[in-house]
Amino acid sequence: MIQLQNITKKYKTSNGELTAVKDVNLSINKGEIYGIIGYSGAGKSTMIRLLNGLEKPTSGTVTVNNQEFSSIKGQKLRNARQKVSMIFQHFNLLWSRTVAENIAFPLEIAGVPKAKREARVKELITLVGLDGRSKAYPSQLSGGQKQRVGIARALANNPEVLLCDEATSALDPETTDAILDLLVDINERLGLTIVLITHEMHVIRKICHRVAVMEAGEIVERGEVLQVFQAPQADITKKFVSQITDTKETQETVTQIKENYPNGQLVKLIFVGEKTEQPVISHLVKQCDVEVSIVHGNISQTKNGAYGTLIVQIEGSESNIAAALSYLHTVEVQTEVIANAN
Amino acid sequence: MLTSLFPNVDWEKMWEATYETLYMTTISTVITFILGLVIGILLFLSSPNQLWANKLVNFLTGSIVNIFRSIPFIVLIILLIPFTKFLLGTIRGADAALPALIIGAAPFYARMVLISLREIDKGVIEAARSMGAKTSTIIWKVLIPESLPALISGLTVTAVALVGYTAMAGIIGAGGLGNLAFLDGFQRNRQDVTLMATILILIVVFIIQWIGDFITAKTDKR
Numbered sequence: 001m002i003q004l005q006n007i008t009k010k011y012k013t014s015n016g017e018l019t020a021v022k023d024v025n026l027s028i029n030k031g032e033i034y035g036i037i038g039y040s041g042a043g044k045s046t047m048i049r050l051l052n053g054l055e056k057p058t059s060g061t062v063t064v065n066n067q068e069f070s071s072i073k074g075q076k077l078r079n080a081r082q083k084v085s086m087i088f089q090h091f092n093l094l095w096s097r098t099v100a101e102n103i104a105f106p107l108e109i110a111g112v113p114k115a116k117r118e119a120r121v122k123e124l125i126t127l128v129g130l131d132g133r134s135k136a137y138p139s140q141l142s143g144g145q146k147q148r149v150g151i152a153r154a155l156a157n158n159p160e161v162l163l164c165d166e167a168t169s170a171l172d173p174e175t176t177d178a179i180l181d182l183l184v185d186i187n188e189r190l191g192l193t194i195v196l197i198t199h200e201m202h203v204i205r206k207i208c209h210r211v212a213v214m215e216a217g218e219i220v221e222r223g224e225v226l227q228v229f230q231a232p233q234a235d236i237t238k239k240f241v242s243q244i245t246d247t248k249e250t251q252e253t254v255t256q257i258k259e260n261y262p263n264g265q266l267v268k269l270i271f272v273g274e275k276t277e278q279p280v281i282s283h284l285v286k287q288c289d290v291e292v293s294i295v296h297g298n299i300s301q302t303k304n305g306a307y308g309t310l311i312v313q314i315e316g317s318e319s320n321i322a323a324a325l326s327y328l329h330t331v332e333v334q335t336e337v338i339a340n341a342n
Numbered sequence: 343m344l345t346s347l348f349p350n351v352d353w354e355k356m357w358e359a360t361y362e363t364l365y366m367t368t369i370s371t372v373i374t375f376i377l378g379l380v381i382g383i384l385l386f387l388s389s390p391n392q393l394w395a396n397k398l399v400n401f402l403t404g405s406i407v408n409i410f411r412s413i414p415f416i417v418l419i420i421l422l423i424p425f426t427k428f429l430l431g432t433i434r435g436a437d438a439a440l441p442a443l444i445i446g447a448a449p450f451y452a453r454m455v456l457i458s459l460r461e462i463d464k465g466v467i468e469a470a471r472s473m474g475a476k477t478s479t480i481i482w483k484v485l486i487p488e489s490l491p492a493l494i495s496g497l498t499v500t501a502v503a504l505v506g507y508t509a510m511a512g513i514i515g516a517g518g519l520g521n522l523a524f525l526d527g528f529q530r531n532r533q534d535v536t537l538m539a540t541i542l543i544l545i546v547v548f549i550i551q552w553i554g555d556f557i558t559a560k561t562d563k564r
Binding site: 052054077078079080081082085086088090092093094095096097105106108109110137139153157163 | 490
């Protein structure tokens with residue numbers, strides 16, 4: 001569906017040339033939710049704008065929905081853009097238009113006759129859950145509602161691809177989740193390919209199938225979300241993964257746990273995918289004759305399985321503890337010994 | 343009572359002068375609005391990083407605007423006498439004031455249009471482009487509606503300035519309240535005529551301001 005080949009994008013600035021994207025190759029499948037994560041300045045904003053021709057690459061080719069966006073111009077480009085729509089961090093709604101009129105805007109651009117336009121707008125308002133708000137102005141809506149209008153507007157011309165430019169970064173956590181659910185729903189119901197850029201690992205974890213990590217204009221790591229979570233390679237990826245697992249709170253908890261549980265052995269277990277559903281702990285207790293206390297736990301759901309950490313305290317004879325640890329290795333649970341009993 | 347307070351006022355002449363002032367102000371405001379909007383949009387679109395980014399066009403348009411904006415209006419009227427004569431065959435009467443009024447006010451309004459357009463959120467223009475909008479669609483459906491309150495309040499300021507300009511144009515025989523105040527009031531030393539003309543000019547200005555404020559508030563949905 002989307003192919004980027006040897007993409008480089010340079011900007012001329014007053015301090016010389018700036019390379020925003022450096023020799024990137026990327027392929028995104030139809031119907032996939034693909035996440036690009038990076039800190040600000042990593043080049044992800046430029047990347048997503050290459051996908052609908054708002055930016056042209058300095059070299060390389062961009063093909064989206066069988067259109068070569070890197071070379072088409074004029075009416076051809078404008079028509080192609082109607083099938084590759086975009087939503088924005090700050091929603092970018094026209095304040096001078098009501099909800100219904102904002103959603104009708106892309107239809108006016110596409111030259112849809114008035115009666116058809118009105119029917120389609122009604123449909124879209126229901127789809128994004130804004131019934132009864134059609135006559136409201138954007139200034140009368142909450143952030144989440146504004147993004148719903150943005151999504152409805154983006155879906156108006158039945159696009160093949162939806163580009164999300166930090167679509168949830170200006171929203172509170174609860175609204176973020178609601179908008180992400182809506183995106184998944186659209187992806188599943190309409191078979192839409194979604195490309196999103198973000199700096200929040202939470203967003204990647206929650207809805208993406210695959211992810212690419214960007215740093216200084218380059219993709220430093222990519223793959224299935226779960227696989228990247230399980231075994232992050234690049235330092236920056238590890239940092240992003242720890243956004244979800246090792247929150248500051250967890251680190252504090254670990255210090256406290258060490259103080260509160262001076263006996264036995266503290267072990268951090270990392271579960272990935274199906275392993276989370278196995279009764280690992282009860283096996284441990286029954287087979288190895290050790291005492292297990294759960295001191296901290298955390299499980300996150302990703303699009304293709306769960307990812308979790310569990311900190312347990314194992315008490316018992318030395319040989320039993322050793323047996324317990326080797327058992328944990330056989331079930332392919334990653335273990336990390338935090339602290340030995342003194 | 344009015345007659346005793348304003349013994350020298352010829353009311354028929356006064357109403358005629360008021361009509362001429364309103365006529366000059368209205369026609370020149372309408373044409374200034376159109377011309378200023380066109381020049382302002384051209385200035386905006388040709389500026390760097392905009393849709394028609396073009397240094398030469400931007401520089402030329404900007405220079406013309408700045409030159410005409412800098413010439414004092416009274417000097418502009420005199421400079422434009424040959425042009426007006428060529429255009430209308432006369433330099434007397436309300437119509438003869440129009441070229442100078444428009445050429446004086448349009449560049450001023452164009453600057454205000456530019457300021458209003460720069461206030462539009464860049465993201466909204468980007469969103470319209472991402473939907474496949476043509477530049478003409480962006481002008482009509484994004485730029486103008488999204489800056490409308492500012493365009494109208496700018497026009498109000500311009501219209502009030504134009505009332506002042508018509509009074510100056512009166513000196514060269516364009517008619518109107520300024521002309522009446524100068525010829526009948528000042529030169530014949532009839533203070534009451536000057537005062538009445540002033541009061542009427544103030545009323546015209548207040549009405550313009552009130553209408554402008556009303557429409558500005560009405561169009562602003564932010």
